[in-house]
Amino acid sequence: VKTVGAFIFDQMTMLDVLAPHQLLGIHPEFQVVTIAATPDPIITDTGLKIVPDYSVHNAPDIDVLLTGGAGDMVGPLSNPAVIDWFRKAGEQAEWVTSVCSGSLLLAEAGLLDGYRAATHWAYLPFLAHYPQVTASDERVVRDRNRITAGGVTSGIDFALTFLTEACGPESAAMIQLITQYEPMPHGPNGHPRTAAPEVVAAVTERFEPLAAGLVAFYAAKAT
Amino acid sequence: VKTVGAFIFDQMTMLDVLAPHQLLGIHPEFQVVTIAATPDPIITDTGLKIVPDYSVHNAPDIDVLLTGGAGDMVGPLSNPAVIDWFRKAGEQAEWVTSVCSGSLLLAEAGLLDGYRAATHWAYLPFLAHYPQVTASDERVVRDRNRITAGGVTSGIDFALTFLTEACGPESAAMIQLITQYEPMPHGPNGHPRTAAPEVVAAVTERFEPLAAGLVAFYAAKAT
Numbered sequence: 001v002k003t004v005g006a007f008i009f010d011q012m013t014m015l016d017v018l019a020p021h022q023l024l025g026i027h028p029e030f031q032v033v034t035i036a037a038t039p040d041p042i043i044t045d046t047g048l049k050i051v052p053d054y055s056v057h058n059a060p061d062i063d064v065l066l067t068g069g070a071g072d073m074v075g076p077l078s079n080p081a082v083i084d085w086f087r088k089a090g091e092q093a094e095w096v097t098s099v100c101s102g103s104l105l106l107a108e109a110g111l112l113d114g115y116r117a118a119t120h121w122a123y124l125p126f127l128a129h130y131p132q133v134t135a136s137d138e139r140v141v142r143d144r145n146r147i148t149a150g151g152v153t154s155g156i157d158f159a160l161t162f163l164t165e166a167c168g169p170e171s172a173a174m175i176q177l178i179t180q181y182e183p184m185p186h187g188p189n190g191h192p193r194t195a196a197p198e199v200v201a202a203v204t205e206r207f208e209p210l211a212a213g214l215v216a217f218y219a220a221k222a223t
Numbered sequence: 224v225k226t227v228g229a230f231i232f233d234q235m236t237m238l239d240v241l242a243p244h245q246l247l248g249i250h251p252e253f254q255v256v257t258i259a260a261t262p263d264p265i266i267t268d269t270g271l272k273i274v275p276d277y278s279v280h281n282a283p284d285i286d287v288l289l290t291g292g293a294g295d296m297v298g299p300l301s302n303p304a305v306i307d308w309f310r311k312a313g314e315q316a317e318w319v320t321s322v323c324s325g326s327l328l329l330a331e332a333g334l335l336d337g338y339r340a341a342t343h344w345a346y347l348p349f350l351a352h353y354p355q356v357t358a359s360d361e362r363v364v365r366d367r368n369r370i371t372a373g374g375v376t377s378g379i380d381f382a383l384t385f386l387t388e389a390c391g392p393e394s395a396a397m398i399q400l401i402t403q404y405e406p407m408p409h410g411p412n413g414h415p416r417t418a419a420p421e422v423v424a425a426v427t428e429r430f431e432p433l434a435a436g437l438v439a440f441y442a443a444k445a446t
Contacts, residue, residue, distance in 0.1 A: 013245065014241065015242055015245035018238065018241050023238075024269075025270060026269060031270070046248025046249060047248060047276070048248075049273065049276070050272065050274075139403075139407050151402060152404075153402045156376055156379075157406060157407040170422075172412075174422060174429075176409055176410075177415065178374075179374060180374025180414060181375075181376040181413045184363065186399055190400065191403060195396070199393075199397060200400065203401055
């Protein structure tokens, strides 16, 4: 049984990491543990309270490093103990993975230097602050042992892609059927390249205050 | 702001209810709270530890009743305090909703009598134990103020359908774009009607021990 270490933090967008927690966690070859900056419960951006299994100070060795993202990533990005743990855990892990803006954390720890990586569509400009990372607009990107994915709901696609790559298509098929993944069509509003312009405008406006902290974070790094 | 009361319990399949927690919780018109049988933390089927916001004994009035399911639903189904809370909360709520085998809980509380309802494909035979409920194999079913959905990953489709019905298509479009819901194709293994026979056989075998408790529960009810 391989251990997936899922990093969790206050104000996280929990679906990023909990969709893979569910899909990998029911697979017999994986056990998922949650790891936070401290042992205290964290509260997600929609108010869910999660008790971490470990903190970065007592986390076990992990085989798969996984992180999700958040609207405002500055908390974990600016925590040296967190970035240090990512660097060490990522160097030892068999797989280094992320969903949504979680790829910024991998990039900050240097784990994506020389790799192609995905992120939430609205956070591609932030990934561009790491010149050694090749940002991609694809939904799931595998580059050697790095697998990174786009926004929030792509965590399901990430998990099935990961299972296919790590265990083979039979594993992915079994988990797909158990979790009944046969998505309904919901029209073109899942990505700005196809969404209605007024929807893109409304959502872009909504992201601006959320991302203000990141703008300041990268401006300070550049000076 | 309307309150969504999400029921959580030990050994739950957390994605059922946490996908809607994420998608509805980021919508400005909704606040999601978690409600468990007792105030103690619950542990999901993949080992996630969640601290509930309320127990059924001190839960606030809710506008939207939401529950997910589990492989083995006997714990909550056989807990009179839980079923009693469902009955009262469901009678007062504006919307009564479920994902996955959570519809068995709504049915047990009598909340689906005279309604059409969905559930996880493998749990349709259990929903048939409620003769006043019309079980449906659709992914998301709306029947008046009841919205019920199929297995696990249908929680995202449930949430977007609910937003469309409760707030209009603009709300659903905004949340779809924020969460980048543009699923990748993963082939036919998302439902037994299209999946490879050997995948269906392997998964059916896996569900058997999980569902053994439910078989005994309904056998005892019938006598």
